[in-house]
Amino acid sequence: MSSTASRDEERLLVVGAGPIGLTAALALRAKGFAVTVLEAEPEGRPRPGSRAIFVHRETLEHLEHMLHGVGWEIAANGLVWSTKRTFWGDKQVYERTYPALDPNVLPHSTNLSQTATEGLLLDACKRAGVEFAWNHRIESVTTSPDGVELTTDQGAVLSSPYVIAADGARSGVRRALRINMEGDRSDNAFVIVDVAEDEANPLRPERIYYYEHPAVEKRNVLLVPFAGGWRCDLQCRPNDDPTQFDSEDGVRRWVARVLPEKYADRVTWVSTYRFLQVVAETFVDEHRRVLLVGEAAHLFAPFGARGMNSGVPDAVVAAAAIRAATDDPSQARPAIEGFNETRREAALYNRDAAGLALAHMQARDLRIRIKRRTAAFLARVGDRSGTWLDSAPYGPRSRAKTDRRGTY
Ligand SMILES: Cc1cc2nc3c(=O)[nH]c(=O)nc-3n(C[C@H](O)[C@H](O)[C@H](O)COP(=O)(O)OP(=O)(O)OC[C@H]3O[C@@H](n4cnc5c(N)ncnc54)[C@H](O)[C@@H]3O)c2cc1C
Known part of the structure; x- marks a missing residue:
C-alpha cells in the first residue's frame, strides 16, 4: 500500500473490497477524499456464485452520480428480462411483459453476476484513483474522539479520521466494536444453483416463479435469467434433508426437472442457505468515527434483492455524512448520527419486508x-x-x- 496512506490524515480508509466497500470508495472519491481500501484477500480472489444478480435502477443511478459511466457500464453488461410469469402448480396465474426499454434512460433493473459487477466497480475505483491494500486483514480497531486506528494481521497500524467498514457478514470491525446483530434466521433451507446459458440456443429470458412446482413434489421454485446464465432457487421444506437437493446427483435431478435437461450438465455453482434476517444494533461506534455499511450492518433473505441494493445507499449516505462532518466539525456528531438513524431505519424496513416475503413463501x-x-x-x-x-x-x-x- 502507499507509504502515505497511514500518515495522511485526510486519507480515509474503507475496510473490505466487496461491492459495498468498492461503492463506498467511489462515493468518498466523489466527495473529494483520498481513499484506501483494505482487503483481507488477494486481488482476483475467487468469489462465490452469482449472488446479487438483480440490480435496481436506483443503484445504477447512485453509481452513475459517483462516476460518470459506471451505471451505464453495469447496465450494458447485464441482462434485462422483459417478461415475468408466475405459476401455481402447472397453471399460469400471472404474466406481464414490460414495454421496450428507452435507450436514453437507465433500465428499471439489470441482471448480472455479482462477480461481474464487482469487476466493473473495481475498474471504476482504479479510474477514480482509489488505492488498494490487498492481503490486509483488519484484526483490531481502536476509536477515539479524534479518529480510528486499525491494526492488520501483519501488524501494520493505520489511522484515519473516519472509517467505513464494509467487511461483510462476519465483519471483524463490527465484532471488534462489540456491536451485536439483532434478528433471526429462516428455519428451512434454500438450495441455490447457477447454470450457464447455452448461448447457441438460449431460453427466452423470463423471470418465472412457481408455487408448488409439480416436478419437485410441490416445492416452490424461482428461475431468474442473468447475463450468461440462470439462477435457480429451490425452497426446501423444514424437514427436508438439503443434501437430497444440493449433492451432485440431487442438483442434477431437480435442475433437469425445472429447466430443459441439458442444464443439468451446465451447473456452475451450488449453495445452500438458511437466511439470516439481522440488523446491527447500531451502525456507528461510540465516538461516531466508524460507519458500518452493507452486510457488516445488515443481512436479509435475498427475495426482493435488498442486500447489495440497500448497501449502495448506505455507502452514499455514509460518504455524505463524513463530508458534512469534515466540513463543519461542530456538526460532526449529528451528521454521523444522521447516517446511523437513516440507514438503520432503512435496514429495519428491509429486514421486515424480506421477512414478509419469507413468511409468504414458507x-x-x-x-x-x-x-x-x-x-x-x-x-x-x-x-x-x-x-x-x-x-x-x-x-x-x-x-x-x-x-x-x-x-x-
Ligand atoms: C444467494 C444470494 C442472492 C443474493 N441476491 C441479491 C440480489 O439479487 N440483489 C442484491 O442487492 N443483493 C443480493 N444478495 C446480497 C449480496 O450478495 C450482499 O448484499 C453483498 O455481497 C454484500 O456486499 P458487502 O460488500 O457488504 O460484503 P461482501 O460481499 O461479503 O464483501 C466483504 C469484503 O470484506 C472482506 N473482509 C472481510 N473481513 C475483512 C477484514 N477483517 N479485513 C479486511 N477485509 C475483510 C472480504 O474478503 C470481502 O471481500 C444476495 C445474497 C445471496 C447469498
Missing part, C-alpha cells in the same frame, strides 16, 4: 395458506389476484420509489 401460517390458495383459485378464473401472487414472494416494494431521498 406459508406456515394457516391464514397465509388460505389467502394464497384463494388467490390462486381466483387468478385461474380471471381475477387480478395473480398480481399479488406474483409480487408477494419479494415483499413490499421499496420506498425508494416514493421517498425523494431515494435512500431505501
Whole structure:
C-alpha cells in the first residue's frame, strides 16, 4: 500500500473490497477524499456464485452520480428480462411483459453476476484513483474522539479520521466494536444453483416463479435469467434433508426437472442457505468515527434483492455524512448520527419486508395458506389476484420509489 496512506490524515480508509466497500470508495472519491481500501484477500480472489444478480435502477443511478459511466457500464453488461410469469402448480396465474426499454434512460433493473459487477466497480475505483491494500486483514480497531486506528494481521497500524467498514457478514470491525446483530434466521433451507446459458440456443429470458412446482413434489421454485446464465432457487421444506437437493446427483435431478435437461450438465455453482434476517444494533461506534455499511450492518433473505441494493445507499449516505462532518466539525456528531438513524431505519424496513416475503413463501401460517390458495383459485378464473401472487414472494416494494431521498 502507499507509504502515505497511514500518515495522511485526510486519507480515509474503507475496510473490505466487496461491492459495498468498492461503492463506498467511489462515493468518498466523489466527495473529494483520498481513499484506501483494505482487503483481507488477494486481488482476483475467487468469489462465490452469482449472488446479487438483480440490480435496481436506483443503484445504477447512485453509481452513475459517483462516476460518470459506471451505471451505464453495469447496465450494458447485464441482462434485462422483459417478461415475468408466475405459476401455481402447472397453471399460469400471472404474466406481464414490460414495454421496450428507452435507450436514453437507465433500465428499471439489470441482471448480472455479482462477480461481474464487482469487476466493473473495481475498474471504476482504479479510474477514480482509489488505492488498494490487498492481503490486509483488519484484526483490531481502536476509536477515539479524534479518529480510528486499525491494526492488520501483519501488524501494520493505520489511522484515519473516519472509517467505513464494509467487511461483510462476519465483519471483524463490527465484532471488534462489540456491536451485536439483532434478528433471526429462516428455519428451512434454500438450495441455490447457477447454470450457464447455452448461448447457441438460449431460453427466452423470463423471470418465472412457481408455487408448488409439480416436478419437485410441490416445492416452490424461482428461475431468474442473468447475463450468461440462470439462477435457480429451490425452497426446501423444514424437514427436508438439503443434501437430497444440493449433492451432485440431487442438483442434477431437480435442475433437469425445472429447466430443459441439458442444464443439468451446465451447473456452475451450488449453495445452500438458511437466511439470516439481522440488523446491527447500531451502525456507528461510540465516538461516531466508524460507519458500518452493507452486510457488516445488515443481512436479509435475498427475495426482493435488498442486500447489495440497500448497501449502495448506505455507502452514499455514509460518504455524505463524513463530508458534512469534515466540513463543519461542530456538526460532526449529528451528521454521523444522521447516517446511523437513516440507514438503520432503512435496514429495519428491509429486514421486515424480506421477512414478509419469507413468511409468504414458507406459508406456515394457516391464514397465509388460505389467502394464497384463494388467490390462486381466483387468478385461474380471471381475477387480478395473480398480481399479488406474483409480487408477494419479494415483499413490499421499496420506498425508494416514493421517498425523494431515494435512500431505501
Ligand atoms: C444467494 C444470494 C442472492 C443474493 N441476491 C441479491 C440480489 O439479487 N440483489 C442484491 O442487492 N443483493 C443480493 N444478495 C446480497 C449480496 O450478495 C450482499 O448484499 C453483498 O455481497 C454484500 O456486499 P458487502 O460488500 O457488504 O460484503 P461482501 O460481499 O461479503 O464483501 C466483504 C469484503 O470484506 C472482506 N473482509 C472481510 N473481513 C475483512 C477484514 N477483517 N479485513 C479486511 N477485509 C475483510 C472480504 O474478503 C470481502 O471481500 C444476495 C445474497 C445471496 C447469498
